[in-house]
Amino acid sequence: MTSLFSPLTFKRGPAMKNRFMLAPLTNLQSHEDGVCSEDEFVWLTKRAEGGFGLTMTCAAHVQAEGKGFPGQLGIFSDDHLPGLTRLAKTIKANDSLAVVQLYHGGMRSPKDVIGMQPLSASDNAKWGARAMTTAEVEGMIEAFIVAAQRAERAGFDGVELHGAHGYILAQFLSPEINQRTDRFGGSLENRSSIIFEIIDGIRSRCGKDFAIGVRLSPERFGMKLDEVVQVAARLLRDELIEYLDMSMWDVFKMPADGAADGKTLLSYFTELDRKGVRLGVAGKLNTPAECQRALDAGCDWVMLGRAAILHHDYPKQLAANSDFTPVSLPASPEHLSAEGLSPTFINYMKTWKGFVKDNDGFIDNELILNS
Numbered sequence: 018m019t020s021l022f023s024p025l026t027f028k029r030g031p032a033m034k035n036r037f038m039l040a041p042l043t044n045l046q047s048h049e050d051g052v053c054s055e056d057e058f059v060w061l062t063k064r065a066e067g068g069f070g071l072t073m074t075c076a077a078h079v080q081a082e083g084k085g086f087p088g089q090l091g092i093f094s095d096d097h098l099p100g101l102t103r104l105a106k107t108i109k110a111n112d113s114l115a116v117v118q119l120y121h122g123g124m125r126s127p128k129d130v131i132g133m134q135p136l137s138a139s140d141n142a143k144w145g146a147r148a149m150t151t152a153e154v155e156g157m158i159e160a161f162i163v164a165a166q167r168a169e170r171a172g173f174d175g176v177e178l179h180g181a182h183g184y185i186l187a188q189f190l191s192p193e194i195n196q197r198t199d200r201f202g203g204s205l206e207n208r209s210s211i212i213f214e215i216i217d218g219i220r221s222r223c224g225k226d227f228a229i230g231v232r233l234s235p236e237r238f239g240m241k242l243d244e245v246v247q248v249a250a251r252l253l254r255d256e257l258i259e260y261l262d263m264s265m266w267d268v269f270k271m272p273a274d275g276a277a278d279g280k281t282l283l284s285y286f287t288e289l290d291r292k293g294v295r296l297g298v299a300g301k302l303n304t305p306a307e308c309q310r311a312l313d314a315g316c317d318w319v320m321l322g323r324a325a326i327l328h329h330d331y332p333k334q335l336a337a338n339s340d341f342t343p344v345s346l347p348a349s350p351e352h353l354s355a356e357g358l359s360p361t362f363i364n365y366m367k368t369w370k371g372f373v374k375d376n377d378g379f380i381d382n383e384l385i386l387n388s
Contacts, residue, residue, distance in 0.1 A: 020312050021305070021319075022336060025070070027259040028293045030174050030228035033070035034112055036312065037332045038262075040299050040322035041073045041118040041177070041232075043086060046361040051078065051091015053100030056359035061104060063357035065113035067330030070318075072113045074104070076120035076179050079164040080157060082131050083185065085122030088361065092117060092164045101171035109172065116230065117168040118177045119161055123185030124194075138188045138195040138202070151199045157185070158211060162218035165227075175228030178215060181264045183238030186212055190248065193239030209248050216257050232262040235282060236273050246285050253291040261286070262320060265300035268311050287315030303343055305335050326366070329356045347374035 025033040039061075046056040057075075065072045077092040078084045084091070091097050101117070108115040124137035124146035136153065137146040149157065165176045180186035188194045189211045195202050201211060212231065219229055231252060235245040252258050263286050272282045283298060299320035302308050308319045324331055327344055335341045344352065350373060353363050367373045 027228055029226050029259055035070040036318040037069050038071040038318055038320045039064045039069045039073050039325050040320045041075050042322055043075055044362040045088035045365045046359050047088050047090045051097055053104055058104055060357050062107045063329040065108040065111035068332030069113050072108045073116045073118055076118050078120050079160040083121030084131050085126050092167055098171055105172035114174045116175050117173050118179050119164050120179040121185035123188045154201050158214050161215045165219040166222055169223050169227050177230035177232055179232050181232045181234035187238055191239030205244050228259040230260040230262055231258050232264055234264040249286055250289050253289050253294045256292050260295040263298050268298045268300040347371055349374050
């Protein structure tokens with residue numbers, strides 16, 4: 018499994034010392050004003066100490082009205098800079114790249130969390146959202162760009178744009194959700210333009226070595242596989258970003274749309290000409306063998322979520338022992354606490370089916386949120 022520990026270079030910014038990225042994981046443990054809490058700091062820096070080549074924050078909202086869940090990390094105000102600066106400095110001191118995931122929940126920003134009607138690409142009765150005006154869309158694009166500048170000021174190596182899981186960028190990309198008639202609606206070029214305008218703005222205002230990644234998911238929330246492939250192909254072909262993060266839910270699954278060609282969902286993206294852009298995946302990668310299988314399938318890096326929750330030092334353990342096997346689920350609260358999860362985070366993990374063991378055996382609720 019030597020390839021998992023090979024360095025990985027990018028067109029911009031420093032190289033990763035290995036192929037392990039920490040997934041951006043919802044955890045509810047920052048302050049309500051978006052300021053990075055001590056619990057959040059410990060959770061993230063412990064993963065950097067544990068050997069992850071890149072440590073990514075949970076989704077950080079770029080506007081107050083884009084907050085998607087309680088206790089979410091924020092990056093919409095200079096008030097967030099002290100905590101973010103301390104966080105970036107400590108992550109990088111542990112030889113891990115420091116990246117902020119930039120996020121806006123859109124229609125998935127609950128009214129009781131943001132104190133107003135949620136916003137989206139179009140009116141959406143299911144989520145109680147109203148369509149953003151053209152000026153509001155342009156203001157939101159600006160907020161993403163300014164948030165990237167703020168991340169650079171804080172010392173982060175780069176940012177990732179969260180364009181997956183039905184959040185705001187995915188809402189604009191979806192032909193099902195986006196029914197606009199202005200320049201942000203209609204054709205795929207128009208619906209995806211918000212992503213490319215944000216990238217262009219970051220490139221023009223941030224330093225030449227500041228890295229940009231994009232997260233996409235090819236299914237659910239009205240996504241069309243062929244359209245997501247086209248957007249990914251443009252990002253890769255024109256080398257607009259440093260890395261593309263494909264969130265699959267299951268890296269090795271077949272397409273949900275019943276495509277009859279026998280190709281895995283992942284292969285639609287590994288087969289693209291990526292030029293100098295790096296491609297990675299997230300989705301049910303738990304064991305070292307599964308991580309290696311993803312690299313063997315054509316990925317450049319792997320992103321760990323659940324496995325990183327269970328083992329803050331997953332990369333270091335594997336480097337020291339090729340037979341390393343992650344602990345089995347359900348995990349005890351004591352184990353999770355020792356791995357750097359706060360009581361708030363542990364309580365949140367109880368919403369994941371079969372993840373946390375309690376006095377009665379198992380918690381059996383479905384996952385409520387994810388980044």
